[in-house]
Amino acid sequence: MMTIKIGQLEISLDHREVRLDGQKVPIGSRAFDILALLIAADGELVSKDEIMRVVWPTTVVEKNNLQVHISALRRAFGDERERLRTVPGRGYRLVMHDDLDARDGANVPSTAQEDASVGADAARPSRQPLPARVPELIGRQDALDGVAAALRVHQAVTLVGTGGIGKTRLAVEVAHAIQHVFADGVVFVPLAAVSDAPSALDALAFAMGSRLSASRTALAQIAAEWRDRDALVVLDNCEQVLEIVAAIAESLTGAGSRMRVLATSREALRVRDEIVYQVPPLSVPTPDDPGTDVLRTAAVRFFLARAQADGAHFSLDETSIRLTGEVCRRLDGIPLALELAASRAALLGIGLLAEHLDDRFRILTGGRRTALPRHQTLKATLDWSYRLLSCDEQKLLRWLGMFVNGFTLDAACAMAEHAGLTRMEALDAVSGLVSRSLLTTDFEGSSYRYRLLESTRAYALQQLDDNGERLRAAGAHAVLFLQMLETAQKRWDERPVVEWLGEFTRELGNLRTALDWTLGERGDHATGIALAAVTVPYLYELSLVEECCSRARAALHFVPSDAQEGGSVAVEAHLRLMSALSAALVYTEGPLTETREAWTLVLNEAMQAGHADYASRARWGVWNWHQYSGRARDALMLARRFGDHARSSGDATLVVLSGRVEGIALHYAGDQPRARELLERMIEAYEEKPLSRWHTPGFRVDHGIAARATLARVRWVQGERGGAYDLAARCFDSAAQYDHEIVICYVLVEALVPIALLNGDLAAARHGIDVLHELSTRFGFTIWSACCACYDAWLATLETPGADSIELLTSAISTLRATGYLAQLSPLQGQLAVALMKASRDKKALTIIEDALRHADDNGERWYYAELCRIKGDVLCKLGRHDDAQRWFATSLDWEQRNGVERTVARDASAARASLRVASVQSRA
Numbered sequence: 001m002m003t004i005k006i007g008q009l010e011i012s013l014d015h016r017e018v019r020l021d022g023q024k025v026p027i028g029s030r031a032f033d034i035l036a037l038l039i040a041a042d043g044e045l046v047s048k049d050e051i052m053r054v055v056w057p058t059t060v061v062e063k064n065n066l067q068v069h070i071s072a073l074r075r076a077f078g079d080e081r082e083r084l085r086t087v088p089g090r091g092y093r094l095v096m097h098d099d100l101d102a103r104d105g106a107n108v109p110s111t112a113q114e115d116a117s118v119g120a121d122a123a124r125p126s127r128q129p130l131p132a133r134v135p136e137l138i139g140r141q142d143a144l145d146g147v148a149a150a151l152r153v154h155q156a157v158t159l160v161g162t163g164g165i166g167k168t169r170l171a172v173e174v175a176h177a178i179q180h181v182f183a184d185g186v187v188f189v190p191l192a193a194v195s196d197a198p199s200a201l202d203a204l205a206f207a208m209g210s211r212l213s214a215s216r217t218a219l220a221q222i223a224a225e226w227r228d229r230d231a232l233v234v235l236d237n238c239e240q241v242l243e244i245v246a247a248i249a250e251s252l253t254g255a256g257s258r259m260r261v262l263a264t265s266r267e268a269l270r271v272r273d274e275i276v277y278q279v280p281p282l283s284v285p286t287p288d289d290p291g292t293d294v295l296r297t298a299a300v301r302f303f304l305a306r307a308q309a310d311g312a313h314f315s316l317d318e319t320s321i322r323l324t325g326e327v328c329r330r331l332d333g334i335p336l337a338l339e340l341a342a343s344r345a346a347l348l349g350i351g352l353l354a355e356h357l358d359d360r361f362r363i364l365t366g367g368r369r370t371a372l373p374r375h376q377t378l379k380a381t382l383d384w385s386y387r388l389l390s391c392d393e394q395k396l397l398r399w400l401g402m403f404v405n406g407f408t409l410d411a412a413c414a415m416a417e418h419a420g421l422t423r424m425e426a427l428d429a430v431s432g433l434v435s436r437s438l439l440t441t442d443f444e445g446s447s448y449r450y451r452l453l454e455s456t457r458a459y460a461l462q463q464l465d466d467n468g469e470r471l472r473a474a475g476a477h478a479v480l481f482l483q484m485l486e487t488a489q490k491r492w493d494e495r496p497v498v499e500w501l502g503e504f505t506r507e508l509g510n511l512r513t514a515l516d517w518t519l520g521e522r523g524d525h526a527t528g529i530a531l532a533a534v535t536v537p538y539l540y541e542l543s544l545v546e547e548c549c550s551r552a553r554a555a556l557h558f559v560p561s562d563a564q565e566g567g568s569v570a571v572e573a574h575l576r577l578m579s580a581l582s583a584a585l586v587y588t589e590g591p592l593t594e595t596r597e598a599w600t601l602v603l604n605e606a607m608q609a610g611h612a613d614y615a616s617r618a619r620w621g622v623w624n625w626h627q628y629s630g631r632a633r634d635a636l637m638l639a640r641r642f643g644d645h646a647r648s649s650g651d652a653t654l655v656v657l658s659g660r661v662e663g664i665a666l667h668y669a670g671d672q673p674r675a676r677e678l679l680e681r682m683i684e685a686y687e688e689k690p691l692s693r694w695h696t697p698g699f700r701v702d703h704g705i706a707a708r709a710t711l712a713r714v715r716w717v718q719g720e721r722g723g724a725y726d727l728a729a730r731c732f733d734s735a736a737q738y739d740h741e742i743v744i745c746y747v748l749v750e751a752l753v754p755i756a757l758l759n760g761d762l763a764a765a766r767h768g769i770d771v772l773h774e775l776s777t778r779f780g781f782t783i784w785s786a787c788c789a790c791y792d793a794w795l796a797t798l799e800t801p802g803a804d805s806i807e808l809l810t811s812a813i814s815t816l817r818a819t820g821y822l823a824q825l826s827p828l829q830g831q832l833a834v835a836l837m838k839a840s841r842d843k844k845a846l847t848i849i850e851d852a853l854r855h856a857d858d859n860g861e862r863w864y865y866a867e868l869c870r871i872k873g874d875v876l877c878k879l880g881r882h883d884d885a886q887r888w889f890a891t892s893l894d895w896e897q898r899n900g901v902e903r904t905v906a907r908d909a910s911a912a913r914a915s916l917r918v919a920s921v922q923s924r925a
Helices: 029-040 048-055 064-082 098-104 113-116 141-153 167-179 195-205 220-227 239-252 289-298 298-311 317-328 335-348 352-365 373-387 389-400 411-419 423-435 454-466 470-490 496-504 510-516 525-541 544-556 563-588 591-611 612-628 633-650 652-669 672-688 703-717 719-740 739-760 762-778 782-799 803-819 825-838 842-859 865-880 882-898 904-924
Strands: 003-005 009-012 017-020 023-025 084-088 092-093 158-160 186-190 231-236 260-265 276-280 439-444 449-453
Touching: 003 591, 009 276, 009 439, 009 825, 017 064, 017 298, 017 882, 023 064, 029 048, 029 064, 029 276, 029 719, 029 882, 048 064, 141 158, 141 167, 141 260, 141 276, 158 167, 167 186, 167 231, 167 260, 167 782, 186 195, 186 544, 195 220, 195 239, 195 510, 220 239, 220 762, 231 239, 239 260, 276 719, 289 298, 289 317, 289 335, 298 317, 298 335, 298 389, 298 633, 317 335, 317 352, 373 454, 373 882, 389 411, 411 423, 411 449, 411 470, 449 454, 449 496, 454 470, 470 510, 470 525, 496 510, 510 525, 525 544, 544 563, 563 591, 563 612, 563 782, 591 612, 591 672, 612 652, 633 652, 633 842, 652 672, 652 703, 672 703, 703 719, 719 762, 739 762, 739 782, 739 825, 762 782, 782 803, 782 825, 803 825, 825 842, 825 865, 842 865, 865 882
Parallel strands: 158 260, 158 276, 186 231, 231 260
Antiparallel strands: 003 009, 009 017, 017 023, 084 092, 439 449
16 A cells, blocks of 8 residues: 655555545545656646646646635645645645755745635636647748737638638648747637537637536636736637627727737628738649649649658659649649649549549539639539448548538448448548548547548538438437447446536537427427437536526427427426426526426426326425515425425435425524424435436536535534635635636635625635625526626725715615526625615614615514614614614514524624614714
8 A cells, every 4th residue: 555654644546535633634536646647757847737637637627726725725734735736827736855845945835825816717717728739831921920920910710711721721821830929828729629609619619628518608718817818819710609708808908909810701790900911722733834833822722732642652753743734723722722632633643633623614604603713623522532431431521511510430430321321331421521631530539530621521511412311420429429429428437427417528519410300490309309309408518508598498498388299208308307496597697487487387287197206306496486486474384395395205315405405494484493303314314425416417506515605604603704705715625626617606606705704804705705796697597687786885895985886785685686586685685785784774774774684574584683673673773763773673682592502602792782772873873
């Protein structure tokens, strides 16, 4: 067994265990992975990018997650925390031996300074690297100089030209040549595979080191993060998503920005300060040029270089030079056409190649007269390349055109089977397409992932149409991904969730395409409903709640009014769609009537069909709707019903979860001792056997983390103010490690931020609000975004009290009310009343606090009741109503006692303060 001793720390790499002074220290799995990596470095620096690559190999995460785990390690190290050192802007190292401590020098920040900067690393995101250069860029020096000069003057430069003209290659070369000019480097955003705004935003977020998101509101967030940066962003292949790319370019190059955008497109973006650079074809020889001049032209040099790279051996006699010049001239010097032709010349020789070009051009004389000649020429090149393929290769190329963002070899073979090819025929065809550069390969794990170039894919789709195969191929594509997800659903418990989600994320473009077709007017609606039913829970897993709702609604539009007619499969699909829609709606629109009705429909249908799992989920959803709505009395009743059903079902998972449900409801209803008992018991049972989700995709919430968040609130109400915040902070660390945005936001909204505000810890509140704002905005969590605005305004009343902050809080509360999310209303109204009092607007403060108390009485909400009573007593004191104030102070003390505040001294001090308030006001009167 390998045990390493570092100071007072003993670390077992075999058992993944850390002991400090002989006592076991709890370390999360990701934190231990980081520790193991630092140990392996033996005191040397490990960069942040290296840690992210090793610890999160398949997941897109932000670097503030790394900071969270580093902070967790330091807390676990106790007095040895200084051994974990930061090298600013670079990474971390672990001081293995005391004599190594001098390496860091005087510029290393203290761990306390670094812990205070959680989230600062998010300003330096990892970026998608530039594609590598090919050995030589031929014939583009003037273009290179011209584009570089344009970027010095203009914020946006768009390289415009036909497909295959070499826009991407030129953009990459320009970026490599001038990247040293930009202090923050170059970000490359490939858009060739995207087809809509959500996938374009996903590509942008991934390239710039942000989280995956299909929410359009993420754009403003990304632009804000990069506003002060000096970087070049290359937006490649924009023509199919011009509107959103134009918005991206405008946002990144807004007023005061130092950013530059270099785009490639078939037409201009038409954005502010854009200069359009028309990428010309490579120069070609004229029919009368002598041989030496032919060989000097860029197109011929390019063609020969590519042909030689493919193994061609041309004898450069007069005839060969003439034929080479003719081929390059008739291909109009378009690099893609030349490259495809060169690969064929390596097989056929220049004479046979020239002969085939003659046939090809005659066939393509019937194109649209309004089309640009070079568009027709590129089409001709692709036609020619296509005609040289075998029948199997042609068919497979056509059908592979359905894939977006690439595909695996198994997926290609499955598609080939639908097209009528055997697996061996498919393997041979794939090999042929790769060797002819019609398929590109990307190494992924232990195998390859394949994709068609943009122009090739467009051509393949056109061939599908011309051969009358488009509907069959689209149906096969949709069925293929339906089968993939159905298999994943059946085997959900066999692999870690992160692996399933990584696989799903890679295929998101394909799934979106399949859903768009199957749920379109001409699509296979039955397949679309089934595909949506297995897709939307994954979207929920990724916190893509807006898309989850839109896809579920699109599928439900085609579901028969009586789902029972379709049998058990149709019923389950309907239940899955409705469950995912209901779960997502509460975040996107709030606990409004539609959400409650949706859960009620699921419950009724599940009970009628005998689906106990969906019935339990619906009971959970109905309870959650009431809890989020601030209906504490009704929520407690439903929580107890949920517990009764759980116990009668004998389902151990539901029994454990019922403890959390009732514990939360009791907390809001004001029974803190009982709430604490149930939550602590539930957490203990949960730790013995973690129940991270129901055994189905779409419910990945970690109930242990959520229960601890509520327990932190209970402890705050019971007077344990410091301990409550410490528990909330640990919950946040756990949520960040769990890496699910819904869980992170839940902890921030329910525990960390309100407790920090109530404790007057402004720095902690600010950090929590900033994280909450980023996530709720990016992922479209409407209710939490509205609540975040309220917390921000609350903080403003503490930092800069006065009329402006009061107006800000008043407006934010009004917006929150419109969402129906009233669970956090009481402390918000209480703080508004306090702020009004401080501004000597006592009558208005009384109106607000009486409304808060009325809301609490009407809905049975009592968790914050003692504070509301105390605030009302303060207001009445200022208004000179001393006897009334004394009664409210007494009520406050009574509720503190009911809440189980253990420190009698605290209650006595509270009573003394209440008497002093009254006495002080009476003496002034």
